[in-house]
Amino acid sequence: MTDADATSDGTRAAARPAARPAAKGALTSRAEDFPRWYQEVVALAELAENGPVRGTMVIRPWGYEIWERLQAAVDERIKAAGAHNAYFPLFIPEAFMRLEAEHVEGFDPELWVVTHGGGRQLEEPVVVRPTSETVINHFFAKWIQSHRDLPLLVNQWCNVVRWELRPRLFLRTTEFLWQEGHTAHADEADARAYALRILTDVYRDAIEEVAAVPVLVGHKTARERFAGAMRTWTCEAMMGDGKALQMGTSHELGQNFAKAFGIQYSDATGALRYVWQTSWGVSTRLVGALIMAHGDDFGLRLPPALAPVEVVVLCVREDEAVCRAASALTDELRRAGRRVHLDARTDTGFGRRTVDWELKGVPVRVEVGPRDLAEGKVTVVTRHLRTKEAVALAGVAGAVERICASAGRELRDEALAFRETRTATVGSLAEAAEVGAAGFARVPWREVGETGELQLAAQALTVRCLQRSDGGLAAAGDADDALVAVVGRSY
RNA sequence: CGGGGAGUGGCGCAGCCUGGUAGCGCACGUGCUUUGGGUGCACGAGGUCGGGGGUUCGAAUCCCCCCUCCCCGACCA
Numbered sequence A: 001m002t003d004a005d006a007t008s009d010g011t012r013a014a015a016r017p018a019a020r021p022a023a024k025g026a027l028t029s030r031a032e033d034f035p036r037w038y039q040e041v042v043a044l045a046e047l048a049e050n051g052p053v054r055g056t057m058v059i060r061p062w063g064y065e066i067w068e069r070l071q072a073a074v075d076e077r078i079k080a081a082g083a084h085n086a087y088f089p090l091f092i093p094e095a096f097m098r099l100e101a102e103h104v105e106g107f108d109p110e111l112w113v114v115t116h117g118g119g120r121q122l123e124e125p126v127v128v129r130p131t132s133e134t135v136i137n138h139f140f141a142k143w144i145q146s147h148r149d150l151p152l153l154v155n156q157w158c159n160v161v162r163w164e165l166r167p168r169l170f171l172r173t174t175e176f177l178w179q180e181g182h183t184a185h186a187d188e189a190d191a192r193a194y195a196l197r198i199l200t201d202v203y204r205d206a207i208e209e210v211a212a213v214p215v216l217v218g219h220k221t222a223r224e225r226f227a228g229a230m231r232t233w234t235c236e237a238m239m240g241d242g243k244a245l246q247m248g249t250s251h252e253l254g255q256n257f258a259k260a261f262g263i264q265y266s267d268a269t270g271a272l273r274y275v276w277q278t279s280w281g282v283s284t285r286l287v288g289a290l291i292m293a294h295g296d297d298f299g300l301r302l303p304p305a306l307a308p309v310e311v312v313v314l315c316v317r318e319d320e321a322v323c324r325a326a327s328a329l330t331d332e333l334r335r336a337g338r339r340v341h342l343d344a345r346t347d348t349g350f351g352r353r354t355v356d357w358e359l360k361g362v363p364v365r366v367e368v369g370p371r372d373l374a375e376g377k378v379t380v381v382t383r384h385l386r387t388k389e390a391v392a393l394a395g396v397a398g399a400v401e402r403i404c405a406s407a408g409r410e411l412r413d414e415a416l417a418f419r420e421t422r423t424a425t426v427g428s429l430a431e432a433a434e435v436g437a438a439g440f441a442r443v444p445w446r447e448v449g450e451t452g453e454l455q456l457a458a459q460a461l462t463v464r465c466l467q468r469s470d471g472g473l474a475a476a477g478d479a480d481d482a483l484v485a486v487v488g489r490s491y
Numbered sequence B: 001c002g003g004g005g006a007g008u009g010g011c012g013c014a015g016c017c018u019g020g021u022a023g024c025g026c027a028c029g030u031g032c033u034u035u036g037g038g039u040g041c042a043c044g045a046g047g048u049c050g051g052g053g054g055u056u057c058g059a060a061u062c063c064c065c066c067c068u069c070c071c072c073g074a075c076c077a
Helices: A010-015 A035-042 A062-078 A101-110 A133-143 A188-210 A255-262 A284-293 A320-335 A350-362 A392-421 A428-435 A445-458
Strands: A048-050 A057-059 A091-093 A113-117 A122-129 A150-162 A175-185 A216-219 A231-238 A243-254 A263-264 A272-274 A274-281 A312-315 A340-344 A364-368 A377-382 A387-392 A423-425 A440-444 A462-467 A483-490
Touching: A035 A048, A035 A274, A035 A284, A048 A150, A057 A062, A057 A175, A057 A188, A062 A150, A062 A175, A062 A188, A101 A255, A113 A320, A133 A150, A133 A175, A133 A255, A175 A188, A175 A255, A188 A216, A188 A231, A188 A243, A188 A440, A231 A284, A231 A392, A231 A462, A243 A255, A243 A284, A255 A274, A274 A284, A284 A392, A312 A320, A312 A350, A320 A340, A320 A392, A364 A392, A377 A392, A387 A392, A423 A428, A428 A440, A428 A445, A428 A483, A440 A445, A445 A462, A445 A483
Parallel strands: A312 A340, A312 A364, A423 A440
Antiparallel strands: A048 A057, A091 A122, A113 A122, A150 A175, A175 A274, A216 A231, A216 A462, A231 A243, A243 A274, A263 A272, A364 A377, A377 A387, A440 A483, A462 A483
């Protein structure tokens, strides 16, 4: 798996000379086989691997640190939007799941149900949460009595479990980590405004500014909508193979759950009213998106903001002067506030080490070797561009600073340019199917409609979102027929 | 659930048809060598061959039963 040459063909391995193909990367190229490339990056960059139970995932430290940084970026924005973190239980009474009709229908096939505990069969089975909508609403009903209790803005970070037919590390696993926000508002307009605020100020901002992945925002068609929602808003990104990935969703739940769970409040006049709600989430899928949006044939490319290590200082060879200089540079960069790792291993060849750091996506590599050092210089390598420059020792901190300051923007620009080359505006369903097969087609929704959506589905295509022709979000008064559908293949 | 495939050192596989007590690549350990883009050489450690039963002097190999996993068709953060 780690070696593209070590395939099933044993005789070939035996006959093959020791040398591997010169100058080839450690990975299958993205163009050759994107899914395989993805799996190899996940394995070789030590991001994650499969757990012992089908569909489960072990997130390794390198991958988890990336997740922690994404999480921090999202969390601080959630708090800025006024929500507070809380925690609700993993186990949900089965009966709760049945209270909202569409919700039951949507989740029933994905549920894991615990039937035994303490060595005996449970009188009432408990569901392992696939989402916490129901438990949280049960408590909302208790906590909300007056309009003074509103809005109630709660978020939780947790794991959820859903039966999955085709698991893929980070993208679709049986158990995954996420954040789910749940809110209750006095009226529809307030709920809508909050759902949109989360969509743009929390999700879009974190994804574009921190993860450096450009997204399209819009709302889902009825077919793609969250089970039980009136409207589902989404951030959609294009991956390196032209397929779409939903990176975050924010739902306007209307009063469906409020009615199912009896969440009512007394308004200023004393009248009893049902609340209007929202829910929203992003998950560890973001890590998968990061890999697929930015990765290249040499591995992961991390925006500095998310990189566990921003700079690796590499001693090219064992040499006292080299080690001293490398160590001094490491200290200097650390003092400047960078996350730096000093790689002074002498038991591993230089080539191996550079390939490893490249696979892991570390944004900047500072190579300290005797040759450059004799001239008072080191080699600074920019991961996302794969450019090298000789930099005087005194200029290293400045060079690193410049790269760290620009890398995120450049990655985003590159991803955006790629998306644009793969996006076309078309006028018919047939054209949309053609363009959508390799990228995004923008087509008037009235040309698609629900029947068109079915036809697209037969070709593995979906409407990723609906938006205004200028890319803006639909306003309350906008009819879907006046909107543009973004059509593409998706994960 | 329907169709196809696979279980053999940590990983990926060969061996099975034509039974004779297990091998290759990678990874791992030790030593030397090398280190400016996956160094090279030598030596070494590591396996209840998914489980159970049967046939046989002898089973990874043949027969029966069971278990597990993977791939393809009914979905999503």
